[in-house]
Amino acid sequence: MSAARDSTHDPKLSSWVDSANLPGCDFPIQNLPLAVFRRSGSRENFRCGVAIGDRVLDLGALDMLSPFGGLGAEALAACAESSLNRLMALGRDAWVALRRGLSECLRAGSPRATELATALIPQSDVEFTLPARIGNYTDFYTSIHHATRVGRLFRPDQPLLPNYKWVPIAYHGRASSIGVSGQQVRRPRGQIMARGADRPQLAPSARLDFELEVGVLIGSNNELGRPVPVAQAEDPVFGLCLLNDWSARDVQAWEYQPLGPFLAKSFATTISPWVVTLEALAPFRLPWSRPAQDPQPLPYLDCEELRARGALDVNLEVAIETAGMRAAGAAPHALARTNFRHSYWSVAQMVAHHTVNGCNLERGDLLGSGTQSGAAPAEAGSLLELTDGGKCAISLASGESRTFVEDGDRVILRGWCERQGCARIGFGEASALVLPAN
Secondary structure: OOOOOOHHHOOOOOEOOHHHHOOOOOOOOOOOOEEEEEEOOOOOOOEEEEEEOOEEEEHHHHHHOOOOOHHHHHHHHHHHOOOOHHHHHOOHHHHHHHHHHHHHHHEOOOOOHHHHHHHEEEHHHEEEEOOOOOOOEEEEOOOHHHHHHHHHHHOOOOOOOOOOOOOOOEEEOOHHHEEEOOEEEEOOEEEEOOOOOOOOEEEEOOOEEOOEEEEEEEOOOOOOOOOOOHHHOOOOEEEEEEEEOOEEHHHHHHHOOOOOOOOOOOOOEEEOOOEEEOOOOHHHEEOOOOOOOOOOOOHHHOOHHHHHHOEEOOEEEEEEEOHHHHHHOOOOEEEEEEEHHHOOOOHHHHHHHHHOOOOOOOOOOEEEOOOOOOOOHHHOOOHHHHOOOOOOOEEOOOOOEEOOOOOOOEEEEEEEEOOOOOOOEEEEEEEEEEEOOO
8 A cells, every 4th residue: 555654744743834733723734635726706727735724835836936846846836737637647756745845845944934925825715626637437335334224225125235245336427517615516306206106207306415425536547458456556546535425315216226326416526625645644544354254355356455554544524504504603513423444445445446347547537435334323424324214304403403405505524534643634624505406
C-alpha cells in the first residue's frame, strides 16, 4: 500500500496560519487537501487551492512567488488549471514533492510567511467546482452491514446474495450529474409501483434517501487490457473525498431487477470539494482482515500489504437540517456516525477488481464506496436502514420527524480522522439542499 509517513506528518508541526493550529481544526498543516475554487460571485478562472486552517492557499498565486524548486515547482505550476487533472498526470512523485514543498513554506517560522500570506483567501469568500474532470463514475457496495440490512427489506429469506462475500459488487453510475458540496438536488420523478397496485405510475419520489459514502479519485491511468495487481492498486489513487449517492428508493424498488440501479441513482451525486490525499492519511492506516468464518478473498484480491495496512480509520457522520431548523437558526441534527474501517472491501480491492478484466481506469475517474454502515443500528449510513424501510420515523431535536428526505432539507456529510499522537485530518463536508420536483 502506498503513502509512507514522513516529516509532513509530524504532529508537532504548526503553521504561521494561526487558524490551522486550533484544536478540532479539519485542515491543519498535516492535511493539505486540494480543491478547485474561485472567489464567490466573481468571473475569475477556477484554479487549484489547498486548505490551511480557515483559509484557501491560492496555488496559482503561490506559483508566481516561486516558493520552491524542482519537481515540486513543476507540480505547483500545474495547479493554475481549472481541475486537478494536470497535476494528477505528473504522477505520485510530483504529488509528494508538492505536499512537502507546501508543508515547508506553511510551517511556523517560514522566512517568507508575510509574502506568502498574500496568496491566502478566507474559505468563507470562495466557491468551489468539481475537483477533477470526471469521465466515469462507478459505485461499489462495500459495506456488508448495509448490504445485509437492505437485502433483508427486499429479500427477507436471503438478505445477502451468495456472491457478495466473493465479489466487490458495483454498478456504473452517471458522471454528468455529479455536483460539488452546495449542490441543489431536484426531487426526481420516476416509475413507481405502489403497494397493491396493478400498474406503475410516473410520480415524484416519495422515498428520497441519502447514502453516506467515501469517494475515491483516480489519479493515473492503467492501460486497456492490463489489470492492476492488488499490491499496487493504491498507486493510481490520488485521494479520497466524501460522497452522497442520492437514491430514490421507491423508483429503485421497481426498476432494479434484473440489471440494478438506473433512474433511482442517476439524478444526482454530491461530493465534498476537498480531496484528502493518501499521503495525508498515512497515520490512519489499519490492518485489513476478513472474519475467519467467511470465505477469504481470491488471490487477486489478497496480499500481505493489504492485510498489514489496507484499511483506513475515517470517521463518517451524516446530519440533516430541515427548513424549520434553518428558519429557527438551530443546529443540524446528527442522524448517524460510522467508520470506513468497517468496509468489507478496501480501496485497493475496489481498484484491483475494477481492472481485473482489463478495464482501463482513467485520470479523474471516481469510485464510490457504497453506503458505509457499521454493525450497530446507529451506525447506518442511509434512512432506508435507520427507519427500517420507512416503518419507524426518526424524531429530530426540532420536534419534527423523518422517514425519508423532504423538500427543503439539507443533508450534510462530514468526515475526519483522529488518533492519539496524530494531528486531526478532516474532509470538511458535502452538503446539498433538496428542491421540489419540477
